[in-house]
Amino acid sequence: MSKLNGNERWKTKMLMTEHVDEYERKEEEKTTGSKMLTNDEREMIRDLILLPHIDTMVSKSLKEIEHSGNVLKRAYLMAGQAIQRRIMQDTYRLQKELKLRNVRFIADEQDEFISYYKIFCRGYQERFGLTRDVMRTEISLRLTKYTAELGDSLKDHLK
Template sequence: MSKLDENERWKSKMLLTEHAERYDDQHHPHESKIITTEELTMLRDYILLPHMMTMVQKSLADVEYSTNILKRSYYMAGRYVLDSITKDLYRLRRELKQRNIKIVNEEQADLVVYYRYYCRGYEERFGMTRDVMRSEISLRLTKYTAELGALLKEHSREAK
């Protein structure tokens, strides 16, 4: 019990709504009804990762049937990237579920692909153009490849 609770003057004071909302946002950030920028990024990644998995799986199938002498190396690198994407997608699904965000379906209008999602009881639409999807996928694949390259460099230093 604080000193203010004992003071009768504080019982008649009102709390402004905006102050209460700010307090709630600071102390319970995941309970707000509006989706945050971080959560929009998570939505984008959740949408892109399955497309990336499909692309890498197709590439692995192509490598598997090729006659290239580095076929095994390419296949192992592809498997590493595919495993990384799978782990990220699993983590993302779990995080979205904890935040009570659910992606339902996809619809396409003109050059934009829309995804309907539910965020803590509210229904919204999230749209991306195909060009944005391509560039984001390219950036993410570059990141995964860079991770693999750093891992190989680290391993070669340890081997020496």
């Protein structure tokens, strides 16, 4: 329970939600004593590593479509651009969240099958690796998700 709960004084104050979230997160860290990376943060880092690769793939695909003689070229381009906008939104959201959590990462080294990254998290350093197979699978799943979201929004718009 944080100090904000049950304290009548806070009900009359104007607080930004980011400040409340940050305060509660710091209180939670004090009680758990955890400065190590959480699974949620690992997933966020993985996603932030994969999103530029996905963006590159979509960009290459858009360039191929631009030079094609396809009748539906305009529709494909619009769909690809919508997916790219969503990728950028997710990238900015993840960067902001990791910055709030005081988590940074940099590329370390790349093996034949594994890409390694150094993660700096609240004073600790950790090494994180992604295999090419995992990256391919996650990219495929993420592209499928983006395409499905676009399809759902089009269905909702046409109703």
